[in-house]
Amino acid sequence: MKKERITPRGENYSQWYLDVIREADLAENSIVRGCMVIKPNGYALWEKIQENLGRMIKETGHRNVYFPIFIPKSLLNKEAEHVEGFAKESAVVTHHRLKLNSRKELMVDPASRLEEEVIVRPTSETIMYDSFARWVTSYRDLPILINQWSNIVRWEMRTRLFLRTSEFLWQEGHTAHATHDEAEEEALKMLKVYKDFVEEYMAVPLISGEKSEGEKFPGALRTYTIEAMMQDCKALQAGTSHNLGDNFAKAFDITYLDKNNEKKYVWQTSWGASTRLIGALIMTHSDDRGLVLPPKMSETQVVIIPIWKTQEERKSVEKVCSKIESDLQKEGISTSTDYRDYLTPGFKFNDWEKKGIPVRIEIGPKDVEKKKAVVCRRDTNEKKSVEFKNIPKNVKNLMEDIQSDMFKKAKNFLNDNTHEIENFEDFKDFFKNKRGFVKAFWNQSKESEGEIKYATGASSRCLIGEGNGKCIFTGKPAKQKWVFGIGY
């Protein structure tokens, strides 16, 4: 096996990101343009998201479903803003058969042309709401609270593993309610579920709030977002929750009879988070030695490395390793021992470091004598010698410490790189030389957002509060405080 170098962040941040992914063996580009192969180590991260975020989505009353991957062209066309938003990046299925031609080459069978083309879902509002219209008749059928884990295709020209790929995995929640206020409450509730999950499990600190008119979801009344700051100080939208109002209800004629037997449109929400979260996880915590995982996201939390020279040493060392592994597992800590005998301990240290495993325990013949082992934290590289009998308790505490220290470190980074700016000259100057979050008052409009972006590269990330100040762009009195940043 060859040892590959990870490009330092300071040298080339983009290359560093790709190197971390390669060396942790998370994913790779596939032969299909813009689509990725998520390898076992990468998919284990997605399974942690599915397990924990999935549980939280169920605990808030949602049930899982599965809708078709194909959306008839005519269905996409029903909501005007929505179609504008997705038509340009649709993978279109036009035929349903291949055949071999006379030269034994595989070709599309022209006789199999579909009467109506279907697209591969870029999101499922249209296909789901076509069903909702049949499912809902009375107020007793409301609310509808469903969620889907699935693959999504948005044909992208410039792709980047996990962050922007033509196919990605996600969950999409879709709900229907009797009133606007109930839908609004739902949209905010799910935003909080995302925030809780990402901060508590992924240890990624967030800002959250409403998106501007220019940045909201095509077809939504309001979009709420969670935004994270990467180590290059750029912003990453990590999940969104939309109050769809009655826009889709009107487009798809989703109505119910209320208690007074009056016909009403439903009010809806949709919300999604994707494999992009894995990109956020990587870029928040990793360092120049590779991936760093918070314990709650790591399939393997502790790796034990036996060190020996003679076969006699090997026997006694491996016996201890096996005992410690089982002690740790009894404490609910997922642990494995690297018994590969064709690799040096040094190679193994490096290998598991690159894979981000939170804790490494090194056990050699001298450790066995002294009944002590070296316990090493991945996040800080700190090493401690710990008596065998104290290892389970010690490592258990370490799991909590690492989880909270990683969050604190990232939170400090976010705070240190967030600035208040009051006039547009300073704002432009800032983004000319730096990256980070800028808090500023702003009287939002699509036009000014476009001009700000053109002048600085920055866009509004979200609305974070009310107050009294001056609009960063016009200088006029403004009441809304926004966060700006350069986005992924």
Next chain:
Amino acid sequence: MKKERITPRGENYSQWYLDVIREADLAENSIVRGCMVIKPNGYALWEKIQENLGRMIKETGHRNVYFPIFIPKSLLNKEAEHVEGFAKESAVVTHHRLKLNSRKELMVDPASRLEEEVIVRPTSETIMYDSFARWVTSYRDLPILINQWSNIVRWEMRTRLFLRTSEFLWQEGHTAHATHDEAEEEALKMLKVYKDFVEEYMAVPLISGEKSEGEKFPGALRTYTIEAMMQDCKALQAGTSHNLGDNFAKAFDITYLDKNNEKKYVWQTSWGASTRLIGALIMTHSDDRGLVLPPKMSETQVVIIPIWKTQEERKSVEKVCSKIESDLQKEGISTSTDYRDYLTPGFKFNDWEKKGIPVRIEIGPKDVEKKKAVVCRRDTNEKKSVEFKNIPKNVKNLMEDIQSDMFKKAKNFLNDNTHEIENFEDFKDFFKNKRGFVKAFWNQSKESEGEIKYATGASSRCLIGEGNGKCIFTGKPAKQKWVFGIGY
């Protein structure tokens, strides 16, 4: 809510199946031809499969991955038998953009034509093995043991909910090994995992064994299958495991250097089970009153129905219901209480019966007085009056009894409808009037299989043993005993 009738099995078996699905609210046809919408009750069954079969797949050393949904046409073309098997039912993506024409109608943008068409995966051998070729270099990289949960598209002309749909969900395992024997062992191991899961959790008895040449997977050396018998005595293939030999290794050039530094081809397996299992579950156990679920497959195992007239009664009844619900949950039995106050108890009984919930508990004011409740089994309709304090233990035992009784009942049905037949006249007679499994000696060949199918509608299901007998078709001496049946 209107009460829909379920067509009795004896009257129209096909309609009965669809009625059971509709009344249990499992799934429905979508607006997209041949694709289904899996509703929350139906998806909960798939989640039980994912949870339990998924755990068993991990316990046998496999890790989950995700590969692209799109397969370039040229990649499909690499293995000759494989392409023959799947080209005819491929959804072909030819363009990557829609646009609005001058009349504001959505149309395919001709400028977005793909250089090479891609198909939506009908199975992932080709796209995965393209990666395997890069992943494997040394014997130390073997075995590769991966699994994928995903959606699959095979364009079907005649579809039927869960049993045959143009899109379905499945898991597909793919492995690569150093030797033929290791691959053979793996294929058989995973066949056993399927059999264990389906019999133990779904309570569906199976026969299993090797498929004939005519029925094996396109590109495989050998295919093994699990076959179930539905209540109309037709056979349903519920899962398959393939020893792929080195066919794909040669087509995709997947080689490794062995310990002696010699270049060798890998040996491979693939194995899959799909949402079709849900069809098998429904058709094995359900009755003329609707769905019947074994406890291990039911998201809700017990439903409690409070019965009351006055508000005072309601208060005391609901208090008891809540206590019993929490007692049952402490025993690990998933329980819910139907508090809907706009439905009669009779409507609720029927409603939960149709949904297949294994146990119903009825509690009215008189039950509260006597400290007893009526406990009713869905599978046998048997009712017992049980003292409140004994309910947790009683229901816990009932869960085991129902699970094993349902399996026994289905096993008896399978045995009762399996026959030994020794000559072709009797064989033809049998399938003229009846359905069922027929055990017969057979010297398999693709030609005779075709003739048998033409004459009787029956095909070989699998090879079940060796012995000495006469070939059912030719009358010549034969050593292999096969099961025949009419398949779904």
